[in-house]
Amino acid sequence: MAAQLSTVFTGLRFENPFLLSSAPPTESDSNIMRAFDAGWGGVVTKTIGLHPVVNVDGPKTKFLRADASSPRLSMQKRAGAVLQSSWNWELISDKTLDWWVPRIARVKQAYPKHILVASIMAGSGSDQELSNWQTLAKACQDEGADALELNLSCPHMDRKDMGSNIGKDQELISVVAEVVKEVARVPVWAKLTPSTTDIVVEARGAFLGGADAIVSSNTFPSLPVIDPETLEFEMNVDGLVSSGGLGGPSILPLSMAKMAQLTQAFPDKAFSGIGGIADFSHALNYFLLGCGTVQVCTAAMLDHAIGPNVIKSLIAGMKAAMERHGWNTLEDFRGIRRDRVVQHSRIRRPDSKDYHGGYDAEGYAAAEAAAER
Numbered sequence: 597m598a599a600q601l602s603t604v605f606t607g608l609r610f611e612n613p614f615l616l617s618s619a620p621p622t623e624s625d626s627n628i629m630r631a632f633d634a635g636w637g638g639v640v641t642k643t644i645g646l647h648p649v650v651n652v653d654g655p656k657t658k659f660l661r662a663d664a665s666s667p668r669l670s671m672q673k674r675a676g677a678v679l680q681s682s683w684n685w686e687l688i689s690d691k692t693l694d695w696w697v698p699r700i701a702r703v704k705q706a707y708p709k710h711i712l713v714a715s716i717m718a719g720s721g722s723d724q725e726l727s728n729w730q731t732l733a734k735a736c737q738d739e740g741a742d743a744l745e746l747n748l749s750c751p752h753m754d755r756k757d758m759g760s761n762i763g764k765d766q767e768l769i770s771v772v773a774e775v776v777k778e779v780a781r782v783p784v785w786a787k788l789t790p791s792t793t794d795i796v797v798e799a800r801g802a803f804l805g806g807a808d809a810i811v812s813s814n815t816f817p818s819l820p821v822i823d824p825e826t827l828e829f830e831m832n833v834d835g836l837v838s839s840g841g842l843g844g845p846s847i848l849p850l851s852m853a854k855m856a857q858l859t860q861a862f863p864d865k866a867f868s869g870i871g872g873i874a875d876f877s878h879a880l881n882y883f884l885l886g887c888g889t890v891q892v893c894t895a896a897m898l899d900h901a902i903g904p905n906v907i908k909s910l911i912a913g914m915k916a917a918m919e920r921h922g923w924n925t926l927e928d929f930r931g932i933r934r935d936r937v938v939q940h941s942r943i944r945r946p947d948s949k950d951y952h953g954g955y956d957a958e959g960y961a962a963a964e965a966a967a968e969r
Contacts, residue, residue, distance in 0.1 A: 599918035601911065603926045605888040606783035606808045606866050608711055608742055612637035613926055614879070614910045617870055617891035618715035618745065618787075620657060621901045623689060625699035629706060634904040635911060638711035640891065643688035643747045644696050644736065645717045646728050654833045656686035657897070659844070660821070669821055671830045681847065682894040683820050683831065685752050685840035688717055693732065697739050704740030713785070714741035717750065720768045721757035729772055730779045737782050744780060746772060746807070748798075749789035749814035751841045760789035760814070766801035773805025785868065787811035790854050796861040809866035810858055811891070813851040815841025844894035848872025852881050856937040859886030863934070874906065876913025886931035 601612040615638040661677035714736035719725035750759030786802035790813035820831040851871025869882030874895035896903025
C-alpha cells in the first residue's frame with residue numbers, strides 16, 4: 597500500500613500534515629494562495645486583532661548566523677555562515693479585521709478544500725475584551741475559516757492582558773478558550789507560550805476551557821546579540837531594543853522538550869508542533885512525540901517567503917520515511933517515542949553505582965556529621 601500523507605486533525609482533513617504558521621509569510625491573501633499552490637496542507641493567517649498595531653521603524657525580522665570555523669554569532673551575512681536562528685519583534689497584523697474578512701472569503705472560494713486557520717488575538721482585562729475574541733472568531737468563521745488559533749503566546753506585547761501575558765495564566769487561558777468556544781462552529785486551537793514554568797498547567801487551562809488542540813511552541817523571548825566592535829545591538833532602532841522572539845533551528849530541542857511534557861500529560865489530546873522545522877527529519881521528532889500536525893515559519897521565510905522548496909522536501913521526506921519503515925499513515929508512527937522521555941532517575945546507571953540524585957552522598961554525609969558534632 598502506498599504511503600498516505602493525508603490526515604485528520606481536530607476533525608479536519610489535511611492533504612498533508614504540514615502547515616505554514618502564523619507569521620509574515622501569511623500576512624496577505626496572495627501569499628496564502630501561493631502557499632496552497634506550493635503544496636502546504638494548511639495555512640495559519642498572520643494574527644488578526646481589533647486594535648490598531650504599528651510596528652517598529654526598521655527591520656522586523658532578522659536571521660542569526662553561526663560560523664563553522666569559529667564561535668562567532670552574528671546577523672551579518674557572510675560566506676560560510678549557516679542559519680542558527682531567526683529573531684523578530686514584529687507584532688500582530690497591522691491590517692484591520694475589515695481588511696481581512698473579504699480576503700479570508702476570497703481564499704476559501706478559490707481553495708475550498710484547503711485548510712485555512714485564522715489566528716486571532718484580543719485582550720482579557722474586561723468583558724469588552726472577551727467580547728472582542730468572539731467578534732473576531734465569528735467574523736473569521738463566517739467567511740470560511742476552517743479553524744481558529746488563539747494567539748496566547750506572542751512574546752512581545754506591551755499590554756499586560758495580551759499575548760504571552762495571557763498564556764502564563766491558567767485561569768485567563770481557560771476563560772478565553774471558553775468564550776471563544778461559546779460562539780465557535782469550527783475547531784479552536786490554543787497557541788501557548790513556551791515562556792512558562794510548567795506548560796502542562798497552561799495546557800490544562802486551555803483544555804478545561806474547551807480548546808480542541810494545543811499549538812507549541814511559539815518563539816522564545818530573547819534579545820539580539822551586541823556587535824563587539826560598535827557595542828550596539830545588531831538589531832535596534834535609534835540604539836534601543838526590546839524583547840523579541842527567537843525561532844528557527846536553535847529552538848528545535850527546546851520546543852521538543854515542551855511538546856514531550858504536553859503529549860505525556862495529555863496523550864489523548866491533539867497537538868500541533870512548531871519550532872526549528874526545515875526538513876522531514878525535524879518534523880519527525882514532533883510526530884514521534886505525538887503531534888498530529890506541524891507548522892513551519894523560519895525555513896519558509898528564507899525560501900521565497902512561503903517555502904515552495906521546503907514543502908516539497910517535507911512531502912518527499914515523509915514519503916521516503918514511511919516507505920522505509922513500512923508505515924502507511926501518520927497514525928502508524930505518531931507518538932511511538934513519547935514514552936521514551938522519562939525522569940532522570942529512570943536512566944540506567946553503572947551497575948556498581950547507586951543513584952544519589954546528583955549528590956555526592958559520601959561528601960554530604962561527612963558534612964552532616966560534622967555539623968552534628
